[in-house]
Amino acid sequence: MSLVTETRLRVRYAETDQMGVVYYSNYLVWMEVGRVELCKAFGFNYRDMEAEDGIYLAVAEANCRYRSPARFDDEIVIKSWIERAASRMVTFAYEMRMADSGRQLATGYTRHVFVSREMRPAQLPAKYHAMFGLRS
Amino acid sequence: MSLVTETRLRVRYAETDQMGVVYYSNYLVWMEVGRVELCKAFGFNYRDMEAEDGIYLAVAEANCRYRSPARFDDEIVIKSWIERAASRMVTFAYEMRMADSGRQLATGYTRHVFVSREMRPAQLPAKYHAMFGLRS
Amino acid sequence: MSLVTETRLRVRYAETDQMGVVYYSNYLVWMEVGRVELCKAFGFNYRDMEAEDGIYLAVAEANCRYRSPARFDDEIVIKSWIERAASRMVTFAYEMRMADSGRQLATGYTRHVFVSREMRPAQLPAKYHAMFGLRS
Amino acid sequence: MSLVTETRLRVRYAETDQMGVVYYSNYLVWMEVGRVELCKAFGFNYRDMEAEDGIYLAVAEANCRYRSPARFDDEIVIKSWIERAASRMVTFAYEMRMADSGRQLATGYTRHVFVSREMRPAQLPAKYHAMFGLRS
Numbered sequence: 128m129s130l131v132t133e134t135r136l137r138v139r140y141a142e143t144d145q146m147g148v149v150y151y152s153n154y155l156v157w158m159e160v161g162r163v164e165l166c167k168a169f170g171f172n173y174r175d176m177e178a179e180d181g182i183y184l185a186v187a188e189a190n191c192r193y194r195s196p197a198r199f200d201d202e203i204v205i206k207s208w209i210e211r212a213a214s215r216m217v218t219f220a221y222e223m224r225m226a227d228s229g230r231q232l233a234t235g236y237t238r239h240v241f242v243s244r245e246m247r248p249a250q251l252p253a254k255y256h257a258m259f260g261l262r263s
Numbered sequence: 264m265s266l267v268t269e270t271r272l273r274v275r276y277a278e279t280d281q282m283g284v285v286y287y288s289n290y291l292v293w294m295e296v297g298r299v300e301l302c303k304a305f306g307f308n309y310r311d312m313e314a315e316d317g318i319y320l321a322v323a324e325a326n327c328r329y330r331s332p333a334r335f336d337d338e339i340v341i342k343s344w345i346e347r348a349a350s351r352m353v354t355f356a357y358e359m360r361m362a363d364s365g366r367q368l369a370t371g372y373t374r375h376v377f378v379s380r381e382m383r384p385a386q387l388p389a390k391y392h393a394m395f396g397l398r399s
Numbered sequence: 400m401s402l403v404t405e406t407r408l409r410v411r412y413a414e415t416d417q418m419g420v421v422y423y424s425n426y427l428v429w430m431e432v433g434r435v436e437l438c439k440a441f442g443f444n445y446r447d448m449e450a451e452d453g454i455y456l457a458v459a460e461a462n463c464r465y466r467s468p469a470r471f472d473d474e475i476v477i478k479s480w481i482e483r484a485a486s487r488m489v490t491f492a493y494e495m496r497m498a499d500s501g502r503q504l505a506t507g508y509t510r511h512v513f514v515s516r517e518m519r520p521a522q523l524p525a526k527y528h529a530m531f532g533l534r535s
Numbered sequence: 536m537s538l539v540t541e542t543r544l545r546v547r548y549a550e551t552d553q554m555g556v557v558y559y560s561n562y563l564v565w566m567e568v569g570r571v572e573l574c575k576a577f578g579f580n581y582r583d584m585e586a587e588d589g590i591y592l593a594v595a596e597a598n599c600r601y602r603s604p605a606r607f608d609d610e611i612v613i614k615s616w617i618e619r620a621a622s623r624m625v626t627f628a629y630e631m632r633m634a635d636s637g638r639q640l641a642t643g644y645t646r647h648v649f650v651s652r653e654m655r656p657a658q659l660p661a662k663y664h665a666m667f668g669l670r671s
Contacts, residue, residue, distance in 0.1 A: 140571065140581075141288060141564045143281040145335055145449075148518070150277050151458040151509075152427035156549045159424075163548065163608070173548075174608045177417075186423040190462045196518055199281055200571070200582045237423075246420070246468055276435065276445075277428045281585075284654070287594040287645075288567075291560035292413045299412065299472070309412075310472045313553075322559040326598045332654055336435070336446045373559075382556070382604055413560060415553040417607055422549050471553055 148196035161207035191235035202226035212259040284332035297343035327371035338362035348395040420468035433479035463507035474498035556604035569615035599643035610634035620667040
């Protein structure tokens with residue numbers, strides 16, 4: 128469970144707002160980018176889980192604390208890890224920093240529940256248990 | 264075919280960029296808002312067409328000419344109409360203006376093809392023909 | 400301080416994702432739409448505060464709990480109110496429901512600090528105090 | 536003027552819509568990502584041009600032809616080049632393909648005018664002329 132991934136991205140012009148900094152909802156998009164990468168590092172692919180198993184990770188809660196602003200063309204590093212996992216839900220945590228200076232930009236978490244295509248609560252298939260650090 | 268709808272919306276902070284004006288891709292989102300309204304005025308619902316008939320309007324081309332910038336909190340009027348329709352494709356046209364001054368902001372069009380859920384070309388079901396000004 | 404505004408909006412196609420529901424970061428955009436409306440109801444305009452006083456509301460924290468999914472073309476009601484206000488920061492709270500059924504979609508809050516154009520902490524000008532329920 | 540850059544990016548979940556493919560306005564965001572990279576390859580930085588010279592590239596027109604859909608997690612290659620440049624305007628062209636199969640996704644162009652901070656037409660400073668293939 129101690130796996131931590133680092134994902135890099137560069138701030139897009141589209142992500143800025145008239146305050147000259149990154150608009151606040153975009154940090155949740157970046158969390159998604161980090162989360163997808165983390166899942167891949169665990170050996171499971173979001174896309175396959177959706178297509179083959181009909182299991183989706185529905186977001187139950189999202190939280191972000193904004194420490195200092197990011198600007199256009201800044202290179203960002205997103206650290207992602209799993210904070211807690213159970214057979215019906217999982218919490219991911221994130222830390223975003225400037226790639227060059229290491230200045231912290233934001234921290235946050237997202238809590239997810241496993242759901243079926245019809246958005247009903249579902250249990251994580253056994254084959255994914257080990258990846259999430261769960262015993263079958 | 265001469266139906267023209269007017270849709271109003273207010274510029275969101277999220278839609279601005281660091282230039283202090285609306286980021287250019289958002290005009291395509293506004294075109295979609297106008298298009299959905301126009302379809303409703305024609306008596307057909309995008310949502311139902313997708314859910315009941317499995318017919319989707321895939322975009323084949325989008326064009327926008329930016330005349331003057333829109334800013335946060337501006338009220339915008341989107342005029343939408345069908346420029347051309349055939350059994351396999353339809354072209355919508357748009358004009359966006361400031362609600363108060365009438366200043367023109369942008370003009371554009373989107374060309375669409377009817378496709379199935381699997382993204383294969385499809386024919387518009389006969390029941391929608393009249394709406395698009397087509398003979399069955 | 401007990402002012403509560405209700406803002407209505409219709410879910411855009413652009414706001415959905417491949418799960419067929421509204422992508423989670425868009426709720427933060429809707430919170431902004433509600434917040435701007437609430438500020439206007441208090442008699443102060445975001446836009447003017449930025450342009451005339453050089454005071455910006457920088458987001459320090461955002462939180463959203465997702466209760467049930469919203470879908471394309473759903474009409475949403477956003478309730479917004481101020482939960483706490485002080486001379487250097489303000490917390491807005493939100494509740495989002497389906498306009499027709501009243502089904503709760505999400506609840507959340509955003510915490511803001513007043514900053515100058517240079518993103519340094521600033522104090523809210525006295526003329527805005529009454530609006531935020533502060534004594535001068 | 537024959538410089539062509541290739542930029543890679545991976546489709547974000549946020550960029551998909553309920554049709555299960557990338558929402559059409561996002562291609563304009565990707566064009567921006569390609570354009571910024573191309574400008575850097577020419578040795579000039581968007582960010583510096585805005586900050587130091589007060590010159591902005593305002594979009595006058597955008598066009599995109601959608602050839603085949605892109606999906607979540609696809610890796611995309613954006614080819615960007617300058618199609619035409621003059622002292623007051625510049626046209627960028629783009630081609631987007633799947634990184635693995637080479638399948639063409641979209642082609643397009645954006646036409647820009649140089650403007651001042653106040654959004655008035657401006658001339659490109661002489662120091663940038665060579666980069667855009669212009670004689671001073």
